[in-house]
Amino acid sequence: MRNDAQGAPPREPSAPPGGRGASLDRKGITADVGASLVVFLVAVPLSLGIAVASGAPLIAGLIAAVVGGIVAGAVGGSMVQVSGPAAGLTIIVADLVMTYGWRVTCLITLLAGLVQLALGACRIARAALAVSPAVVHGMLAGVGVTIALAQLHVVLGGAPQSSALANIAELPEQIANNHTAAVGVGVITVALMFGWNRMPSIGRFKPALIPAALVAVGTATLIATLGRWEVETVALPDSLASAWNGPALPESGQWHGIAFAVAAVAMVASVESLLAAIAVDRMHNGRRVQLNRELCGQGAANTVSGALGGLPVAGVIVRSTANVRAGAQSPLSTILHGVWILLFVALFAHVVELIPMPALAALLVFIGTRMVSIAHLRDLRRHHEAGVYLTTLFGVVFLGLLEGVFLGFALAMIVSLRRLTKLTVTTEERDGTVHIAVNGSLTFLAVPRLAHVLRTVPEGAPVDLDLHVDFMDHAAFEAIHAWRVDHERTGGRVDIDEVHENWYARSSAQSAPAAKTTPRGSARWWAPWQMRGSSRSGLNPVGLLAAGAREYHAGTADRMRSVLSRLPHGQHPTSLFVTCADSRVVPNVITASGPGDLFTVRNVGNLVPRYDSAAQDSSVGAAVEYAVTVLEVPSIVVCGHSHCGAMQALLDRTHRSADESETAHMRRWLAHGEGGLTRTGEDEGALAGLPAAEALRRLAQENVREQLEHLMEYPVVRERVESGELTLTGMYYDLETARVHLLDPDTGEFVAVTGVQDVPAPRTRAAGGDGAQLVDGSSSGVSSRPSC
Incomplete structure (x- = not known):
C-alpha cells in the first residue's frame, strides 16, 4: 500500500477522522474549534505585519488571511495546513507594488492563482519538489534577513531604506539618534517574542498555550494606549465595502514584465506551499496531503484573494504548526480561523486600529531572524550543500529575490553535476607493476584528469587498470583505448579489469550500451520472497527458486561475473564460519561479506562434535581440518542465534519423542549440544523460572561457548591457536533486533556490535591479460592450495 504524500496510509484507531466528507464526531469538532481560535490569534498580527513589509494596504493582509483560511482550507488537499499571506513572498510583492502599483499587483496575484490551478489540473505538483531544499531554505533565510534589516529601522523610529546595503549602512545612525516612543514599543514586542515561550509554568498556567505574537503585540498596544505614547497605529478603512481595491489592467508596455511576475509568484507560492504541506504531514497521523489538490486549493485562494484586493496566499509553516499543536483534526479548523478573522475585522476594527505600527515591525524582525535556521544549515552542511544555501541567502539579500534564487539554483545544478561526474583516480606501484584504480562515472568531463594520470605511467611498464565505474561515455573510452594502444606499442602491458558493467569490453566489441544501466532485480534482494511482490505468491518451491534465479540473472549476474572472474583458481576465505541451518540466519548479510570471504559450515544448532566422536560425525571435523590445514x-567463528529450534528441542527434550524412530538422527546429533544444558545448570532446573525467550538466549549463548571448547580439542586447531596463527570467535545473532553480538574474551559475555571499524581488506585477485596478480603483492599465478 502506498504511503507517500499522494497516497494515504491505513488509518490507525487513534488517528483523527478520515478524509473530506467524513462526519466529524463531537470531540473532533470541539478540537477543531479550539485550534481555530489559537490560529486566529496568531494570524491577525502576522497578517498585518506581512502587509506592512510588503508595502500593501493593511486590509490586504487580512483579506488574504480570510481567503487563505476559507478557500484553501475547503478546496485544498491538506488536512491541517493553514494558508495565508506568507513572509517568503514579501520581497516579490514589495517590488511589484513599487513597480506596477497595488491594483496591478492584485491582477498578478489573480493570474498566478489561475496558473496554479492549471498546474494542479495537469497533476504536476510533484515537479515543484524537484527544487533543491537548499535553495528554498536559502531563499527564505534571505527574505528573513531582508525583512529584519528593513523593519529594524521602523522599530528604531526611522524608515526603511531602499536596499539591504543601505539599511546596513544607515543602521548605526538610527541606533545613535532615534530614541522615540516607537523604540520602546519595539523593544517590548521583541523582548516578549523572545522570552514568552521560555517562561516557566506557574501552577496549571502554561505560557506556551497563549501565542507569543498575541501577547507581544497585545502588551505593546496596551502600554502604548494607556501611556498615551505618540506612535503611528494601524489604519483600516471605514467599511469592508470601501476596502475593495481590486485588480486593474496594466499599461500596454508592461505585459512582458507582468508575465514574468506571474510566473515568479506562482512558482514561489507553489514550492513554499507544497514543501510546507509535506513538513506538516510529519506532525500528525491523519490523511497524507494530496499534492495536486493542495496546489489547486492554493490556486483558488490566490485567484479569489487577487480579485478581492488581497496579498498572495501560500501555505505557512508557523500557523500550520500552531494548528497541529492546538489539536486540529480536519480542515474545519483552517476554515474557521478564516471566519473568525472576518468577524473580528467586521465587528472589532477599532481594536485593530489601536495596534502600534512599531509593534508590527518588531514582530517582523523576530519572524525574519527566525527564518534563518541554523538547524537547516547544519543538515545541509552534512550533505555538502551549505554553499548553495549561503549563496542563495546572500544573493537574495544583496541582489534580489529572483537573482538570488537563480544563483542558488545554478550552483545546485553544478554541485549535482559534479557529484554525478565525480571521479577518483589513485596510482600505486607494487612489485614493478603500476596499479591504477578509477572510481566513479567516466564522462568527457573526467577525461583531462584521467589522461593526465595515464601520461605519468613510465613507458614499457606493466599496468593493472581497475575500472570501478558505473558509466563510461565514448570520449572516456577513446581516451583509455588510445592510451592503451600507444602504451602497448612501446612494449608495456595493460590489463584492464572492470568491476561493475563491462563498459570498456562492450565498447571494444562495438556494442556499447546507449545509457547508464539500472539493475532490473529487486533492490531488496536480501528480503524474503514473500516480501518482494505478489507475483511470487502462487509459485511452488521450485517455481520460487526459478523466479529467484531469473531475478539474479536480470540484475546481479553481470555484476557478479566480474567479481567471480577473479576467483576461479582458488579460494582464500578469511574465516571458517560455523552457524545454524536456520533459514533466518544469512551469514553473508550479517557480516557484509561476499563470495570467497567465508568458508561456511551450517548444521542444526551450529554444533561442533568433540574430537573423540569425529569418527561418527566426520562432516564438521573434515571441514575444520580442511579450513585450517589446507x-x-x-579465524574460526561459531555463530548462534535467538529463537533457535535446536536449543528449544534441548530445553523441551522434544527430540525424545514417543516415536523415536522418526528422530533417531536428530537425537544423536543434538547430543553434541547437551553440554550447554549442563553449563547453564538446566540439569538442576536453573532455567525453569525464566521467560522462554530469556532461557533460549542463555542456552544459545552457552552453546556457542561449548562449541568453541569442542574446537580446541582438535589438535590442528589447538596448535595454531597456541602459536597465534588462528583465533576463535563466538558470535550471537538476535533475530528480533537484527543485531550481532560478539563474545568478549575478557568478560566471557556477549557484547552488541555498536559501531563500524576499519578492517584490513581481504586478499583478492585482479584479473589480467597474462594471469593473476594478488593485490597484496604476493606471487602471481595459480594458487598451489587446492580449492574445495
Missing part, C-alpha cells in the same frame, strides 16, 4: 584460515 585453506589456512586465520
Whole structure:
C-alpha cells in the first residue's frame, strides 16, 4: 500500500477522522474549534505585519488571511495546513507594488492563482519538489534577513531604506539618534517574542498555550494606549465595502514584465506551499496531503484573494504548526480561523486600529531572524550543500529575490553535476607493476584528469587498470583505448579489469550500451520472497527458486561475473564460519561479506562434535581440518542465534519423542549440544523460572561457548591457536533486533556490535591479460592450495 504524500496510509484507531466528507464526531469538532481560535490569534498580527513589509494596504493582509483560511482550507488537499499571506513572498510583492502599483499587483496575484490551478489540473505538483531544499531554505533565510534589516529601522523610529546595503549602512545612525516612543514599543514586542515561550509554568498556567505574537503585540498596544505614547497605529478603512481595491489592467508596455511576475509568484507560492504541506504531514497521523489538490486549493485562494484586493496566499509553516499543536483534526479548523478573522475585522476594527505600527515591525524582525535556521544549515552542511544555501541567502539579500534564487539554483545544478561526474583516480606501484584504480562515472568531463594520470605511467611498464565505474561515455573510452594502444606499442602491458558493467569490453566489441544501466532485480534482494511482490505468491518451491534465479540473472549476474572472474583458481576465505541451518540466519548479510570471504559450515544448532566422536560425525571435523590445514584460515567463528529450534528441542527434550524412530538422527546429533544444558545448570532446573525467550538466549549463548571448547580439542586447531596463527570467535545473532553480538574474551559475555571499524581488506585477485596478480603483492599465478 502506498504511503507517500499522494497516497494515504491505513488509518490507525487513534488517528483523527478520515478524509473530506467524513462526519466529524463531537470531540473532533470541539478540537477543531479550539485550534481555530489559537490560529486566529496568531494570524491577525502576522497578517498585518506581512502587509506592512510588503508595502500593501493593511486590509490586504487580512483579506488574504480570510481567503487563505476559507478557500484553501475547503478546496485544498491538506488536512491541517493553514494558508495565508506568507513572509517568503514579501520581497516579490514589495517590488511589484513599487513597480506596477497595488491594483496591478492584485491582477498578478489573480493570474498566478489561475496558473496554479492549471498546474494542479495537469497533476504536476510533484515537479515543484524537484527544487533543491537548499535553495528554498536559502531563499527564505534571505527574505528573513531582508525583512529584519528593513523593519529594524521602523522599530528604531526611522524608515526603511531602499536596499539591504543601505539599511546596513544607515543602521548605526538610527541606533545613535532615534530614541522615540516607537523604540520602546519595539523593544517590548521583541523582548516578549523572545522570552514568552521560555517562561516557566506557574501552577496549571502554561505560557506556551497563549501565542507569543498575541501577547507581544497585545502588551505593546496596551502600554502604548494607556501611556498615551505618540506612535503611528494601524489604519483600516471605514467599511469592508470601501476596502475593495481590486485588480486593474496594466499599461500596454508592461505585459512582458507582468508575465514574468506571474510566473515568479506562482512558482514561489507553489514550492513554499507544497514543501510546507509535506513538513506538516510529519506532525500528525491523519490523511497524507494530496499534492495536486493542495496546489489547486492554493490556486483558488490566490485567484479569489487577487480579485478581492488581497496579498498572495501560500501555505505557512508557523500557523500550520500552531494548528497541529492546538489539536486540529480536519480542515474545519483552517476554515474557521478564516471566519473568525472576518468577524473580528467586521465587528472589532477599532481594536485593530489601536495596534502600534512599531509593534508590527518588531514582530517582523523576530519572524525574519527566525527564518534563518541554523538547524537547516547544519543538515545541509552534512550533505555538502551549505554553499548553495549561503549563496542563495546572500544573493537574495544583496541582489534580489529572483537573482538570488537563480544563483542558488545554478550552483545546485553544478554541485549535482559534479557529484554525478565525480571521479577518483589513485596510482600505486607494487612489485614493478603500476596499479591504477578509477572510481566513479567516466564522462568527457573526467577525461583531462584521467589522461593526465595515464601520461605519468613510465613507458614499457606493466599496468593493472581497475575500472570501478558505473558509466563510461565514448570520449572516456577513446581516451583509455588510445592510451592503451600507444602504451602497448612501446612494449608495456595493460590489463584492464572492470568491476561493475563491462563498459570498456562492450565498447571494444562495438556494442556499447546507449545509457547508464539500472539493475532490473529487486533492490531488496536480501528480503524474503514473500516480501518482494505478489507475483511470487502462487509459485511452488521450485517455481520460487526459478523466479529467484531469473531475478539474479536480470540484475546481479553481470555484476557478479566480474567479481567471480577473479576467483576461479582458488579460494582464500578469511574465516571458517560455523552457524545454524536456520533459514533466518544469512551469514553473508550479517557480516557484509561476499563470495570467497567465508568458508561456511551450517548444521542444526551450529554444533561442533568433540574430537573423540569425529569418527561418527566426520562432516564438521573434515571441514575444520580442511579450513585450517589446507585453506589456512586465520579465524574460526561459531555463530548462534535467538529463537533457535535446536536449543528449544534441548530445553523441551522434544527430540525424545514417543516415536523415536522418526528422530533417531536428530537425537544423536543434538547430543553434541547437551553440554550447554549442563553449563547453564538446566540439569538442576536453573532455567525453569525464566521467560522462554530469556532461557533460549542463555542456552544459545552457552552453546556457542561449548562449541568453541569442542574446537580446541582438535589438535590442528589447538596448535595454531597456541602459536597465534588462528583465533576463535563466538558470535550471537538476535533475530528480533537484527543485531550481532560478539563474545568478549575478557568478560566471557556477549557484547552488541555498536559501531563500524576499519578492517584490513581481504586478499583478492585482479584479473589480467597474462594471469593473476594478488593485490597484496604476493606471487602471481595459480594458487598451489587446492580449492574445495
